[in-house]
Amino acid sequence: MATDKRGNKINLEQVRHIALLARLELTAEEEQRMLGDLEEMLEYVDKLNQLDTGAVEPTAQVGEIGAAMREDTVTNREDPASILANAPAAREQMFKVPKIIE
Amino acid sequence: MTTDACKLTIAQAQHLLRSRELSATELTRACLDRISAVEPRLNAFITICHEQALAQARDAERRLAQGDAPALCGIPLAIKDIYATRGVRTTCASKILENFVPPYDATVIARLRAEGAVFLGKANLDEFAMGSSTENSAFGPTRNPCDLQRVAGGSSGGSAAAVAADECLGALGTDTGGSIREPAAFCGVVGIKPTYSRVSRFGIIAYASSLDQVGPFAKTVRDAAILLRSLAGADPADSTCSTRPVPDYERALNGEVKGLRIGVPKEYFVEGMQPEVEGAVRAALRHYESMGATTVEVSLPHTDYAIAAYYLIATAEASANLERYDGIRYGLRVEADNLTDLYRRSRGRGFGAEVKRRIMLGTFALSTGYYDAYYLKAQKVRTLIKRDFDQAFARCDLIVTPTAPTTAFRLGEKMSDPLQMYLSDIFTISVNLAGLPGMALPCGYDRQGMPIGLQLIGPAFGEETVLRAGDAYERSGAVTRRPTVV
Numbered sequence: 001m002a003t004d005k006r007g008n009k010i011n012l013e014q015v016r017h018i019a020l021l022a023r024l025e026l027t028a029e030e031e032q033r034m035l036g037d038l039e040e041m042l043e044y045v046d047k048l049n050q051l052d053t054g055a056v057e058p059t060a061q062v063g064e065i066g067a068a069m070r071e072d073t074v075t076n077r078e079d080p081a082s083i084l085a086n087a088p089a090a091r092e093q094m095f096k097v098p099k100i101i102e
Numbered sequence: 103m104t105t106d107a108c109k110l111t112i113a114q115a116q117h118l119l120r121s122r123e124l125s126a127t128e129l130t131r132a133c134l135d136r137i138s139a140v141e142p143r144l145n146a147f148i149t150i151c152h153e154q155a156l157a158q159a160r161d162a163e164r165r166l167a168q169g170d171a172p173a174l175c176g177i178p179l180a181i182k183d184i185y186a187t188r189g190v191r192t193t194c195a196s197k198i199l200e201n202f203v204p205p206y207d208a209t210v211i212a213r214l215r216a217e218g219a220v221f222l223g224k225a226n227l228d229e230f231a232m233g234s235s236t237e238n239s240a241f242g243p244t245r246n247p248c249d250l251q252r253v254a255g256g257s258s259g260g261s262a263a264a265v266a267a268d269e270c271l272g273a274l275g276t277d278t279g280g281s282i283r284e285p286a287a288f289c290g291v292v293g294i295k296p297t298y299s300r301v302s303r304f305g306i307i308a309y310a311s312s313l314d315q316v317g318p319f320a321k322t323v324r325d326a327a328i329l330l331r332s333l334a335g336a337d338p339a340d341s342t343c344s345t346r347p348v349p350d351y352e353r354a355l356n357g358e359v360k361g362l363r364i365g366v367p368k369e370y371f372v373e374g375m376q377p378e379v380e381g382a383v384r385a386a387l388r389h390y391e392s393m394g395a396t397t398v399e400v401s402l403p404h405t406d407y408a409i410a411a412y413y414l415i416a417t418a419e420a421s422a423n424l425e426r427y428d429g430i431r432y433g434l435r436v437e438a439d440n441l442t443d444l445y446r447r448s449r450g451r452g453f454g455a456e457v458k459r460r461i462m463l464g465t466f467a468l469s470t471g472y473y474d475a476y477y478l479k480a481q482k483v484r485t486l487i488k489r490d491f492d493q494a495f496a497r498c499d500l501i502v503t504p505t506a507p508t509t510a511f512r513l514g515e516k517m518s519d520p521l522q523m524y525l526s527d528i529f530t531i532s533v534n535l536a537g538l539p540g541m542a543l544p545c546g547y548d549r550q551g552m553p554i555g556l557q558l559i560g561p562a563f564g565e566e567t568v569l570r571a572g573d574a575y576e577r578s579g580a581v582t583r584r585p586t587v588v
Contacts, residue, residue, distance in 0.1 A: 044410060
């Protein structure tokens with residue numbers, strides 16, 4: 001797996017990029033800690049490269065598939081009030097969000 | 103009788119409730135009194151449902167009086183705070199869901215409710231089930247009822263501790279990499295993770311969907327069998343849930359292990375393991391032989407790669423599952439000028455350190471340029487791990503191992519080193535990757551008096567074999583349960 005010229009698997013810039021992709025605000029202290037933790041984890045998982053998996057199919061799911069098809073009937077309860085009760089901000093029957101178009 | 107009623111097993115309580123020697127209200131009150139007495143020291147619960155539990159108990163009493171009550175009618179249970187419970191706050195031990203009140207029940211909660219079970223409260227866990235000690239809870243750690251300076255295990259540590267301390271008769275947990283079995287072992291109770299797809303997960307807050315499974319904690323194997331029968335079975339709301347009929351697990355408990363072929367994987371007796379753990383497991387194997395089972399050495403050669411594969415697959419799935427916590431429809435919102443900053447701030451403040459770490463690792467493993475090297479590679483290794491079990495089960499009916507390499511560790515001991523914490527799941531994680539049933543049950547104590555857990559692993563849908571073998575061991579009196587310190 002990829003390393004940079006100092007042998008590191010991840011750098012601070014990548015940590016910031018991943019944090020943005022994941023929509024996580026990290027403090028400067030958290031970024032540093034994250035860099036060290038991810039470096040350690042990525043070094044650890046490197047051991048998977050000891051295995052030749054060239055001819056191995058990936059497993060995404062185990063177990064049995066249940067009833068994938070059902071009657072096309074509406075089962076939701078009409079209960080907007082109890083759903084909106086959890087909303088951080090709501091008006092009438094709507095969730096309030098910040099303006100997204102300038 | 104009444105004050106000690108919380109110490110009953112489910113099987114005992116069923117009998118006493120039906121013979122009217124004990125009322126459901128007396129039983130629930132005994133549990134609530136016990137909870138009041140020990141919670142200041144244990145912290146096994148995030149939310150206690152005092153009034154609701156008593157109301158459920160009164161309803162159960164009426165049904166019991168009519169004489170046709172279902173199995174769990176009047177039985178007081180603790181529910182891991184990862185199950186959606188209608189009208190009762192469900193936090194997943196996270197600040198981001200601190201005030202979330204689900205408008206619906208998880209399928210298994212609805213089933214237990216219909217049976218007349220009593221819900222005492224919502225049990226503590228590692229935030230979003232990510233951890234092995236329940237120290238990652240936004241509501242403080244749960245302490246081990248056998249030694250208050252030690253962890254209860256995790257992530258279902260509250261459920262395990264509540265059962266061990268007789269705060270309830272049984273409990274529900276979830277297990278993604280060992281989160282039922284490791285805390286069961288650490289607290290000295292029984293915990294079973296069924297086959298992947300055996301139990302519906304609708305309404306259970308998702309961590310890693312290809313690994314998550316629901317299961318019970320109990321004081322005896324028989325009680326675990328009783329609970330599992332009520333939990334298992336098809337669900338139109340969960341298309342990953344098997345439509346296979348559910349056996350009467352309790353009827354499988356005939357005490358018989360004669361001729362049972364027990365596989366002992368050589369890779370599970372490794373350096374660094376606490377000697378007393380190995381000693382107790384070896385003694386349990388000899389005990390099985392004395393009861394007429396045979397043991398055969400088997401090999402699970404990819405065991406050493408399981409944790410690496412798990413932490414890529416589980417975190418990748420978690421990074422997608424936890425995208426929904428965005429501060430818009432429910433949960434914590436931290437206001438900002440624009441939507442992206444609102445997401446970032448809400449999630450940055452709402453999630454704890456371990457959850458952020460796993461979201462970051464998972465996002466990285468799925469990101470452009472790294473997907474093949476990390477995520478896909480891990481899925482291929484998962485195939486090899488599953489194949490190991492298929493080959494082993496060609497030669498045996500059941501695999502027996504330790505549940506964890508050590509007994510419960512001290513609070514704080516592993517919090518500064520995530521990798522060390524992950525390694526406590528080394529014997530349980532492969533079972534999730536392969537989707538198999540696994541059960542932890544007590545098989546002895548170390549010199550400090552901490553419980554040691556045996557792990558029984560069955561082939562897919564082999565719950566009856568697992569439960570039968572566990573019950574036979576337990577019934578033979580090989581281990582006497584010791585009182586807790588609370």
